[in-house]
Amino acid sequence: MGLKVFFDVLSQPSRAVLIFCQANGLKFTPCPVALRKGENKKPEYTKISPFNRVPAIQDGDFTMVESPAIMEYLASKYKCAPHWYPSDVEKRAKVNEFISWYHLELRYPVSGYSYNKVMVPLVTGKPVEEKVLAAQLEKNLKAFSSIEKYFIKDKNFIAGDALSAADLIGVCEIMQFATFDLDFAKDHPKLRDWIQRVRNETNPYFDEAHKIVYMVGKVKDPSKL
């Protein structure tokens, strides 16, 4: 049966799981699920992901959803390099702390900004109010500041010197901003450097997974994000 990974590179958590699998040299069958075509709502996919979301995995007869949980499962099952989920209790606590924080404080505002910037004009045919967008951006900038001041501080990565699942999840989420025509990391130099460190540690997979992000955002040189 083997490992199947269901994903869409347009989805931030999908990219994180994809990069995780590739960077760890896991053998898997890539199963793209095109959100734009509604493939996530087809009955056969509902059997895999009852919430109709990506990513999801099938590993033999074991099926699961939710990207941070998927990565922890894969790291344990396939004995990935320990830096992804450190066995040191305090370092792992910092990985889990960020992952727990990220859902409501990073993923939610990033999705909110994307929704207002992209979906609202698509659905209504009118440009979204600048005020609404500015308020959404503000929430994201607040999250960026929290990442710099609380999670990274003077370390290279969230758990210290080495890359972990928390860094990958966080950076893949923030990279959604690279699809928009704005200097999102302005005034956040630590965030910018962190993005580049995560990118460097996981390349060439990082740039491959973000190809469509770079294309949409007309990013010519990802090292200058």
Added chain:
Amino acid sequence: MGLKVFFDVLSQPSRAVLIFCQANGLKFTPCPVALRKGENKKPEYTKISPFNRVPAIQDGDFTMVESPAIMEYLASKYKCAPHWYPSDVEKRAKVNEFISWYHLELRYPVSGYSYNKVMVPLVTGKPVEEKVLAAQLEKNLKAFSSIEKYFIKDKNFIAGDALSAADLIGVCEIMQFATFDLDFAKDHPKLRDWIQRVRNETNPYFDEAHKIVYMVGKVKDPSKL
């Protein structure tokens, strides 16, 4: 220095951490932080929890926030009974999957309902629109159905036969509904039974931590929730 737990029993995740510590017989100094008095915004608390939220812990010179991460840290550090975070890879994956899902799909709608039901009338002096409240309740009922159909199915607990951190976090969140005058578990018999199982497994600590919830909700017999 020892372990200090900062909490407010009015906060769902605080109750989960408190019950976890007590049910595991951990030695700790309880440090109540009264949200209603704004104690969470005092400078000395900001040093512990920069996001000004509860719960938080200080364990010697190690400080952290975020309830699911705190419980995982405590379970590892103090070698709690393995059912809380099973070492079996698939069982642990199911614990983490629920915890990952819970933030946006359970915690967010529960908080939204509470905010509209309690805070909006307090701040505006007017009762909240019934339509708004009904829409919020709908989101919660959808989450309850997901818990029944996807997470519990025909098992006793999320990871199978034994109670885990996922069950405790989920049930403590849902218990916020017991403060409202409505039969929230109507049409969700599996959810109701699950709540009682988690309550039974963690009593007397569960009922102690929920004393204020029962009082506000005029719950005379918690076994009939």
